[in-house]
Amino acid sequence: DSGVTQTPKHLITATGQRVTLRCSPRSGDLSVYWYQQSLDQGLQFLIQYYNGEERAKGNILERFSAQQFPDLHSELNLSSLELGDSALYFCASTPGSSNTGELFFGEGSRLTVL
Amino acid sequence: TQLLEQSPQFLSIQEGENLTVYCNSSSVFSSLQWYRQEPGEGPVLLVTVVTGGEVKKLKRLTFQFGDARKDSSLHITAAQPGDTGLYLCAGARWDNQGGKLIFGQGTELSVKP
Numbered sequence: 001d002s003g004v005t006q007t008p009k010h011l012i013t014a015t016g017q018r019v020t021l022r023c024s025p026r027s028g029d030l031s032v033y034w035y036q037q038s039l040d041q042g043l044q045f046l047i048q049y050y051n052g053e054e055r056a057k058g059n060i061l062e063r064f065s066a067q068q069f070p071d072l073h074s075e076l077n078l079s080s081l082e083l084g085d086s087a088l089y090f091c092a093s094t095p096g097s098s099n100t101g102e103l104f105f106g107e108g109s110r111l112t113v114l
Numbered sequence: 115t116q117l118l119e120q121s122p123q124f125l126s127i128q129e130g131e132n133l134t135v136y137c138n139s140s141s142v143f144s145s146l147q148w149y150r151q152e153p154g155e156g157p158v159l160l161v162t163v164v165t166g167g168e169v170k171k172l173k174r175l176t177f178q179f180g181d182a183r184k185d186s187s188l189h190i191t192a193a194q195p196g197d198t199g200l201y202l203c204a205g206a207r208w209d210n211q212g213g214k215l216i217f218g219q220g221t222e223l224s225v226k227p
Contacts, residue, residue: 002156002158004156035217041219042202042217042218042219042220043157043202043217043220044217045214045215045216045217056214058214090156092156098213100144100145100206100207100208100213100214100215101162101206102162103157105156105157105158106156107154107155107156108154108155108156
């Protein structure tokens with residue numbers, strides 16, 4: 001158990017819909033990262049938040065957005081969903097702002113878009 | 115185009131065999147991590163290598179960082195079914211936007227009893 005909690009574990013929805021994925025980082029960790037994992041693209045970095053502020057941005061689509069709340073939990077919002085958005089979405093956390101050290105991953109949220 | 119290329123992508127072997135997984139790039143990394151991911155779980159860090167030429171051992175697993183810090187290998191001796199999983203390498207590099215961890219696509223290892 002990494003200490004990172006993600007909900008929901010599984011989500012099935014239709015194209016055009018909007019979903020929200022939730023992440024609670026390890027106790028004391030200030031940084032939250034979101035990754036997308038698909039068979040053809042591997043693990044792709046989407047975005048990082050540190051203590052409520054956006055810290056780094058990766059290959060995140062404009063249809064996706066995220067935020068980190070004062071209690072440090074984070075949400076990833078995916079809208080106007082397409083079939084290609086079906087993937088595993090992972091949240092990870094670290095104590096500090098450095099995003100080159102060990103990442104502690106949650107168990108992921110599997111999104112299926114039909 | 116992947117910045118970090120892992121090979122092979124899939125590997126199916128019998129218990130007791132040895133294997134090597136490679137992680138290659140044309141870029142230099144300040145450090146390189148290896149993660150293992152089991153089905154239904156998130157990746158878990160196995161090791162971090164920092165110095166060019168560094169070799170680290172974790173029981174039957176041996177990790178090496180290339181002299182030029184562009185590549186790495188993971189060697190497993192006498193593989194066991196419990197070694198089955200997805201092995202991911204991740205390179206750390208810095209640019210004008212700060213630090214980034216770049217993941218390879220992974221090597222799916224299956225060890226049959």
